[in-house]
Amino acid sequence: MGLTINQISACGRELFVVDIVFTVVTIGFLLMRFWSARISRRKLYPDDIFVIFAFVAKSVLTGAAFWGTFNGLGKHIYLLNLQQLTVQVKLLLISEFTYTLGTAAIKLSMLCLYHRIYTTPTFRRWNYFVMALVVAYIITFLPLLLTNCVPLSQYWDPKPGGWCRDTLIYDMATVAANFFLDLAVLILPMPVLWSLKMSIRDKLTVTAMFSIGFVTIALISWRSAVTVRTRGSPDWTGSLCKVGEIATLELYLGIIAVCIPTLGPLFNAYMKPVFSKLGLTTMGAPKSGPNNLYLRTWGSSGTKKRVQNYSELNESADRIVSRDNSIRLGTTGESKVVSECTFKPKHETLLQSHSQDGIHVQRDIESQYHPKKTQYFE
Structure with a gap:
């Protein structure tokens, strides 16, 4: 039987609020992204498709998080009945699956955007290389996730003859791969950017715009520490909620980060005239x-x-x-x-x-x- 809003855990309430607030904010950035595309009269590109896919994956994770929250997510394991504990195990599997797809889609969206912006052959070769690493990440980790337990139902319905690997190894490998790939995606355009003939102010502005993803790297580091604590505790349902909250922020901020560089036409159409009237200079003027x-x-x-x-x-x-x-x-x-x-x-x-x-x-x-x-x- 599901819990009422007053019975859910304190962490569950935090996750509930974070999901609602950032869902609204992220939808706002996506709308601005596609409004900018309409202003510039361009068609959809692969980076647009990937960011939509990432948002869909996050939406599925949000729905699963709500399901888990009203079934005891964040509460001590001894307070949960068998049905609620089964929900938590299923939630863990769903969250790992959607997290892997969502983070990979965010990286591919940014890399496809780089492909549109930077046209030098050397940069594009490196860009293709990092894309290949992201695809290899998906091909490697999704089958590993789906075979961590054989049969898959062994996660929540253990039977004689079934078996499961140590999921902590998988979790730490996922965190390490995401950390490395996020760092590669963020550093990749910096040498080209700083070689352009632009003012230092403009270079710093564009660098800051692309470097919002460093926040997600900090979140990955935080998540790795909490994951180790969660997997090593017999009361893992109590700290699983915090892992979900960090992963939620990581995905939302990643989607926002890949939307910001595409908002130039919207800025030029609506904000630049305002700055001009106020006598303020804008980047590139x-x-x-x-x-x-x-x-x-x-x-x-x-x-x-x-x-x-x-x-x-x-x-x-x-x-x-x-x-x-x-x-x-x-x-x-x-x-x-x-x-x-x-x-x-x-x-x-x-x-x-x-x-x-x-x-x-x-x-x-x-x-x-x-x-x-x-x-x-x-």
């Missing part, structure tokens, strides 16, 4: 100074032509398309042109083609060419 010039572009509205000044290409209403339609730049915030004018006569060499009474401008343009792939721009 050219700072005022004598060296910055404005890009002068021609745009069209119907049949009328106009000329305007823009500090960034994404502030323009122009749509630039190459002749073969292989490159298309729109107002999605993915393009920027800022000119810098400097005067250093001691360090410049005057060529014969240069007149003595003119101003000479040299512009270095760095670009990347992608063969025509419609999904990049639609």
Whole structure:
């Protein structure tokens, strides 16, 4: 018989509150993610699919946690009847299964996002390597989990002839693998990021955005300590609730972390104009100074032509398309042109083609060419 809300354990109440609050917050971040995708008029990519899968896995875990909470999760083992104890054992199996799938999906979502952002061949080779490690993690640990007890029902209904491995070994191996993979996913883009020609402030901002996952690494370390204490205690149902609470925070924060880097279009559409009105600069905006010039572009509205000044290409209403339609730049915030004018006569060499009474401008343009792939721009 299930417990009432007043009869559940103190840890069960904490888990109940954490699940409800973070479910609402996570749904909010997912909605913002897909609203940003709509603003930029892009289709769904693999990173979007994986983050949805991770949320589904966490939702299943949340339902199982509620089931366990109202069947004595967090209470001392001697206070539970046989039916409630059976529920706790089944909950342990369900939570391990959904946790493994959820954490793997979060890592694959971030790695697929890296694949869209960074296009250098060297980085992509390393990215594929880490992806392969995550896939190997799934292929290795899921069969191990499902064969920890043979038959599977030996978990909650022991029978003569059945057997079970020591689950502590599996739990610690899972924690170690997650720790290593999370660290690899977080460190992977940092060398490329810090080699970009960006201000220190922008680099620190982007680094902080990607480094939210370090919180999940801290949670993994905490979870490993609690897991050892739980498995080594005969009163394991009392501390199992805390393990579930830590795993819940780890999954929710992981989903939020992979959503934050995709919110740029939403920020540019709604927050950037507010900051501009307040006179605040945003990341990537050219700072005022004598060296910055404005890009002068021609745009069209119907049949009328106009000329305007823009500090960034994404502030323009122009749509630039190459002749073969292989490159298309729109107002999605993915393009920027800022000119810098400097005067250093001691360090410049005057060529014969240069007149003595003119101003000479040299512009270095760095670009990347992608063969025509419609999904990049639609």
